[in-house]
Amino acid sequence: MDFEPTEEQALIVDQVRRFVREEIWPLEAKLDPDASRVEPEDHARLVAKTRAMGLYGLGIPPEFGGPDVDIVTQTLIAIETSQHRAGLYSPCFGAFGGAGLAQLYEANDDQKQRYLFPMLRGEKRGFFGLTEPSGGSDPARAIRTKAVRDGDDWVINGSKIFISGADGADFGIVFARTDAEKGRGGITCFIVDGDTPGFHVRRVVHTLRSGHYGTELQFEDARVPHANVLGEVNRGFAIANDRLTRQRIPYAAGCLGVAVRAQEMSIDYAKQRETFGAMLSTRQAIQWMVVDNEIDIRTARWAILAAACKAARGEPFRTEAAMAKLLASEGASRVVDRAIQIHGGYGVTKDFPLERWYREMRIRRIGEGPSEVQRIVMARDLFDQALY
Amino acid sequence: MGVRLEKPWRELTAANVAALAAELGVYQLADADGRIVRIGYAGGRTLFGLRSELEAALRAGEAAKFRTEVTAQYLSRYEELLMVHAADNGVLPPGNAADARRRTGRLSPG
Numbered sequence: 176m177d178f179e180p181t182e183e184q185a186l187i188v189d190q191v192r193r194f195v196r197e198e199i200w201p202l203e204a205k206l207d208p209d210a211s212r213v214e215p216e217d218h219a220r221l222v223a224k225t226r227a228m229g230l231y232g233l234g235i236p237p238e239f240g241g242p243d244v245d246i247v248t249q250t251l252i253a254i255e256t257s258q259h260r261a262g263l264y265s266p267c268f269g270a271f272g273g274a275g276l277a278q279l280y281e282a283n284d285d286q287k288q289r290y291l292f293p294m295l296r297g298e299k300r301g302f303f304g305l306t307e308p309s310g311g312s313d314p315a316r317a318i319r320t321k322a323v324r325d326g327d328d329w330v331i332n333g334s335k336i337f338i339s340g341a342d343g344a345d346f347g348i349v350f351a352r353t354d355a356e357k358g359r360g361g362i363t364c365f366i367v368d369g370d371t372p373g374f375h376v377r378r379v380v381h382t383l384r385s386g387h388y389g390t391e392l393q394f395e396d397a398r399v400p401h402a403n404v405l406g407e408v409n410r411g412f413a414i415a416n417d418r419l420t421r422q423r424i425p426y427a428a429g430c431l432g433v434a435v436r437a438q439e440m441s442i443d444y445a446k447q448r449e450t451f452g453a454m455l456s457t458r459q460a461i462q463w464m465v466v467d468n469e470i471d472i473r474t475a476r477w478a479i480l481a482a483a484c485k486a487a488r489g490e491p492f493r494t495e496a497a498m499a500k501l502l503a504s505e506g507a508s509r510v511v512d513r514a515i516q517i518h519g520g521y522g523v524t525k526d527f528p529l530e531r532w533y534r535e536m537r538i539r540r541i542g543e544g545p546s547e548v549q550r551i552v553m554a555r556d557l558f559d560q561a562l563y
Numbered sequence: 564m565g566v567r568l569e570k571p572w573r574e575l576t577a578a579n580v581a582a583l584a585a586e587l588g589v590y591q592l593a594d595a596d597g598r599i600v601r602i603g604y605a606g607g608r609t610l611f612g613l614r615s616e617l618e619a620a621l622r623a624g625e626a627a628k629f630r631t632e633v634t635a636q637y638l639s640r641y642e643e644l645l646m647v648h649a650a651d652n653g654v655l656p657p658g659n660a661a662d663a664r665r666r667t668g669r670l671s672p673g
Contacts, residue, residue, distance in 0.1 A: 208607035209638050342646060342668025375671040378566055379643040381636040388639035390670075525607035 178480045184248050190228060191255040198224060199259045199267055208525040211265040211386035221270035232272040232295075234425075236280060239295060246424070250483040253425045254476075257432030260528035263535045264387050266429060276301045276348055277421065278364065278414050282405055290346055290366055302340045302347040304367075304392060305415055311337065314350065315359030315412055320394060322351035322363060329353075329365065329404070331373075331397045337389035342376045345369050349394075350411050357409060364411035366403040373397035383534040419544060423496035424486065426543045427479045427503035431472065433532050434507035437514040438468045440529070444518055455517065464513040471506030478502045494556040501549040504539040511536050566647055566672045572597060572628040579629075580618055585611040588633040589640045592626035592658065599648060600626050601658025604641040625658065646670035 180188060202217060203210075213221070225231040233249055235241025244252070256266035279291040279301075293299040310317030320333025331351050341347055346368050354361030367374055373395045380389040406414050442465060445455040455461045479502075482495035511532045515522030522529045540546050568591055573579050575592070590613060592601045603620075605613040613631050620626060634640050645667050649655055655662055 207638065211638075342670055369669075375673070376669060378672060379639055379646070379670070381634075381639050381643075385636045385638040388636075388642065 178477060178484075180251060184251055187230070187244075187248060188251050188255055191230070191252050192258075194224065194228070194270075195255055195258055195262075195267065199262075199270075202268075203260050206261075207386070208260065208528070208531060209385035211261050211268075211384075213268045218268060218270070221268065222272070225267075225270050225272070230271055234273050234277070235275075235295060239280065239291075246487045247480065247483045250424055250428050250479060253428035254432045254435065254479075257429040258436040260531055261386070262436075263429055263433050263532060263539070264384065266432075276303060278348055278405060278418060281414070282366075285402065286366060286405065293345075299345040300340065300343060302338055302344040303418070304335045304338050304341065304347045304349040306335060306337050308334060308336050308391075314415060315362065318350055318352050318362055320349070320351040321355075322353050322365065322399075324353075324401075325398075327401050328398045329363075329401060331365065331367070331394040331399060333394050334377075335392040337380060338392055339387070339389055341369075341390045341392055342379075348405060350415055351394075353411075354409055359412040361409055362411040362415075363408050364405040364414045365399050366405055367394075367397065367399055368403075371397050371399065383538060420493050420496055421486075422543055423500040423549075424479060424482050424492075426539070427475065427482075427496075427499040430503040430507035430536065430539050431475045431479060433536065434468070434472050434475065434503075434510040437507075437511050437529060437532060438465070438472060440527070441465060441468065441514045441517045448519075461517055464517055468510045468513055471510050475499070475503040475506045494553050497544075497549040497552040500543065501546050504536070505546060508536045508540060566643065568630060568632055568644060570630045570632065572630050575617070575621055575626050575629045577621060580614060580621055583612075583614040583617060583631065584633070585614050586633040587635060587637050588613050588631055589637055589644060590616060590629055590631040591644070592620055593628040593630075595627040597628065599656045601656050602641065602644045602648060603658075604637040606637055642668065643670070647672055 198221060202213060222231060229242055232241040233244060233252060237243045256271060257263055261268065275294045279287065279294065282291055290299065290301065294301055305314055307317055307319060309319050320331060320335065322329040322331045331349065333351065346366055349365050349367045350362055351365060352361055353363040374397045375393045375395065377391045377393050380391055382389060445461050445465065448455045478499040482492050482499040485492040485495050511529060515529050515533060518527060518529060521527055524530065572593055587605050587607065589604045591599050593599050603616055605616045609615045617629055620629065632640065645655060645659060645662060647670060649667060650670050650672055655667065
């Protein structure tokens with residue numbers, strides 16, 4: 176199997192790489208080191224450039240106006256767009272757009288008119304409300320938020336936690352239990368408007384990320400019309416699960432991009448920094464760290480591209496996506512840690528992006544399913560077992 | 564840490580500002596009656612953290628009082644304080660009017 180990019184892919188990757196270095200790096204140099212967004216006028220300028228490149232709206236299916244870029248090329252792009260300080264969670268500050276809440280592509284026509292199309296036009300923002308205080312790794316059992324049918328409405332009660340963007344969203348996709356007896360077969364997905372009476376954003380959840388936060392949500396007799404059920408009643412878990420599997424490839428690619436950049440910085444620094452009369456790059460201890468970085472980077476790259484290739488061929492890729500996510504998040508964590516060690520004291524200062532990546536990369540081993548869950552997913556497939 | 568910044572106000576004087584540590588964090592400025600006029604943060608690019616920020620506020624004659632909170636999560640705490648203020652008062656502090664254009668979120672802290 177050959178993972179070398181095609182000529183067209185190489186041209187696109189080169190274009191995106193120059194965009195990151197020529198547009199994002201200078202802009203970021205003026206921002207707070209923990210910043211996750213840019214001023215609206217800067218965002219508009221960046222988006223105009225990605226539109227001109229024909230790459231705005233990556234992840235949006237072409238029939239909905241997105242560029243016709245296959246998943247392997249999208250993955251190669253994602254490896255590039257994270258190669259800056261804020262890149263792990265805000266790649267290019269959203270200049271390439273994105274699919275938004277991909278579940279809405281499965282919505283009915285009425286829901287598409289009310290939510291999907293306004294979201295794609297940038298007029299509405301949504302959040303994804305799955306995780307609850309009772310647990311996030313096993314949502315099929317942890318979901319305690321309940322929805323009870325009442326005439327043409329559903330009445331939702333419960334809470335969610337670690338939900339990004341809910342405080343500024345116009346609507347959200349919320350998962351609630353609609354049949355207590357059916358486990359994962361008793362969960363339904365609802366579209367909840369942000370101004371629904373009884374829906375509250377109760378608090379900000381501060382994390383290792385300073386520029387980005389989660390929120391805790393509360394539903395107190397929040398009344399949602401039956402017309403806002405996304406998909407079928409009691410079939411919501413499949414919607415959540417599909418999203419989690421698909422998201423693992425770009426999630427892993429983002430980790431890899433940061434690792435690549437940390438490795439470049441480490442090599443550059445080791446060639447300039449002198450200790451005891453010789454360059455760091457001549458020290459075996461440093462050389463081995465750089466080599467170990469390269470092993471982690473190449474291992475993750477192969478796993479990510481293997482997953483993307485299977486997805487592109489339309490084959491099942493759940494195990495490959497889980498393996499890619501695990502290898503990339505854990506490998507990139509080691510790479511950033513070694514990069515800090517190579518940079519010494521400078522590595523932990525806000526003068527360099529490494530300390531931010533170190534904090535944020537720790538979250539990547541938990542977000543979108545922790546490493547342990549990725550192993551469960553792989554083991555289930557290897558043993559051909561149902562999820563317990 | 565409570566949702567609101569509820570430390571006692573201090574007079575915005577050169578002596579009080581000079582006593583501040585060069586830490587990252589958030590701060591609130593108030594008029595003589597304790598009405599918040601601006602919420603701010605001392606981020607990673609400030610020269611001497613909260614001290615630099617409050618020195619600038621003192622020079623500008625922006626406020627009569629101040630209070631601070633040292634935190635490494637200065638950006639998310641800053642956003643939280645803006646949202647809490649908006650929830651309590653219906654509007655952002657006058658000195659944060661510019662923040663409204665980038666759409667500060669909503670919070671119902673209860």
